[in-house]
Amino acid sequence: MLIAGNWKMNTDAAAAAQLAQDVCATVRTDAGVAVAVCPPFVHLTGVGSVLQGTPVRLGAQNMHAAGSGAYTGEVSAPMLVSVGCHYVILGHSERRQFFGEADDSVNAKVRQALSHGLTPIVCVGETLHERKADRAYAVVEKQVSVALRGVDASAPLVVAYEPVWAIGTGETATPAQAQSMHAYIRALLAKQFGKAAAADITILYGGSMKPANAADLVGQPDVDGGLIGGASLNARSFAAIVRAAQQAA
Ligand code: PEP
DSSP, X not given: OEEEEEOOSOOOHHHHHHHHHHHHXXXXXXXXXXXXXXXXXXXXXXXXXXXXXXXXXXEESOOOSSSSSSOTTOOOHHHHHHTTOOEXXXXXXXXXXXXXXXXXXXXXXXXXXXXXXXXXXXXXXXXXXXXXXXXXXXXXXXXXXXXXXXXXXXXXXXXXEOXXXXXXXXXXXXXXXXXXXXXXXXXXXXXXXXHHHXXXXXXXXXXXXXXXXXXXXXXXXXXXXXXXXGGGGSHHHHHHHHHHHHHHO
């Protein structure tokens, strides 16, 4: 199990360091549940130094597919590694929606992340329009298959199912909806990597997960934790979600 906090474009340097300290002080980690926070790029070093010596891992929210070069404003995988990142979120729906990120680009980033020893958290999920049009499973199938093209079975990999209609809206997929899509994703992974490898891949749910609904979601057999947006900005809420995952693990 993994509980990862996506801080998005929130916190200034002081608030980020304080939140990281609060997370370390509040979250009880144990072997069954890994915990990570993904602050904005500019806070990675500061938050990383707060996390040093604790079991809470550091992640980034995006990266460029190239290792270095003339890409003004971008950040590369080696840079993330050099500041202590373990995870990188790739293909988040906000990147897809506001920055034109497409499946091919997500795939290039996934491969680049893996080649530098980062564990990608690959986000997939359908919009409300796609769900209403009965296309949720087809959309997710394409996102998963393109994003993971050329990736091999031994790669450390996290997939996050984040229905776009549930992100930041207060609306959550029901545990049954989440389980159904997670089982579908697990079957897709089994087709590509084999059943045993697919069973070991962490599949997170993301979309308005909070203390009140976390236990039901992480209690589903194919839900291996959560990618938490809004609720990760409050250390107590985040810790309560981690506890729910520990009880389910
Ligand atoms: C997210 O953006 O990854 C997310 C799950 O956000 P929220 O929890 O706020 O819906």
